[in-house]
Amino acid sequence: MATRRNLLQAAVVTAALIPAGTANAADRSSIEARLKAYFRDKSNRDVDATMAHFSRSSMAYGDAAVGALSVTWEEQRSRFAEFMPNWPATSVSQPLRIVGYGDSAIVFFYNSPGMFGPVEIRAVAAVNYRNSKIVRWVDYWDGRHFGIENFEAIRRPEFPPDFRESLGGKASPLAERVARGLADALRTRNIAAAVGFFDLHGVIEDLPSHIQVVGHRSIEAFLTTASLPYMGAGTRVRHVVNGGYEWSADGPVKLGITALETNRDGKITRMTSVWDGSRISRDALITLAGATVEE
Secondary structure, three states: OOOHHHHHHHOOOOOOOOOOOOOOHHHHHHHHHHHHHHHHHHHOOOHHHHHOOEOOOOOEEEEOOOOEEEOOHHHHHHHHHHHHHHOOOOOOEEEEEEEEEOOEEEEEEEEOOOOOOOOOEEEEEEEEEEOOEEEEEEEEEOHHHHOHHHHHOOOOOOOOOOOOHHHHOOOOHHHHHHHHHHHHHHHOOOHHHHHHOEEEEEEEEEOOOOEEEEOHHHHHHHHHHOOOOOOOOOOEEEEEEOOEEEEEOOOOOOEEEEEEEEOOOOOEEEEEEEEOHHHOOHHHHHHHHHOOOOO
16 A cells, blocks of 8 residues: 555656756755655644744745635644644645746645545645745635535635735746736737747646647637636736746636746746636636637
8 A cells, every 4th residue: 555655755746947047957956855845744744844844933824715824833833733633644745746946836736635624635836935944835726626515614705915925035037027928918818929938839727627728829729719817907916936926816716826837948838727716607617618629
């Protein structure tokens, strides 16, 4: 039978290619090692070892799907201390993909059933480090995958006004340029400009709608037709990390995150977006999927 250690070692963990002049392989391997160690200690249900990864002086830990936010080390420790002793012995919190380098990244991860509810959670987090300690961690996930009834039981009626974006600091100039340039093209629906940010064989993934679109021609057709929560007037970049950006919108989906993997020319090879699919109707999701049909 697989152990938690086996599962963690078997995790598929990748990172964005780092364009020349922005960082080196050591920057990428360092943040991967820190994040793997964090998930190891979390899976082992070790409250103190898990909290040792966080800055005691200044930190925030948020859940942008539920609307929860801890703003001190002591507050977050009390949350883990409440949950961890009750987790099943087989609990696994497993990193699946890491996109980033230096002191910030986006991490895709899995929490097994029984940790935070009756079913699994597949989440994506924006993470910022300072002096090798986490100063900001914010989770994003899809309430529909969790089960709408299960999700509504834990979702908070009011959200914090922000998720302490100011703690995260600045991403690299390249990450800022690509994230803000793409987001601006999507906000103004400048489809040609948006497509220009992608590698010829680039991929768009929208996880709540289970959509994948490949290549310039298909991306152009999809963006021309699709009504995505992170497109159009009222969308804004909230925070950029080395690996993507967090966004907000005026529509029914208020918050989300987009990971951006780039090649050495700074072109996007894979864009992956996550937001709370329970915020829109089943029919709206079907309409969004219909935008992938080419004529």
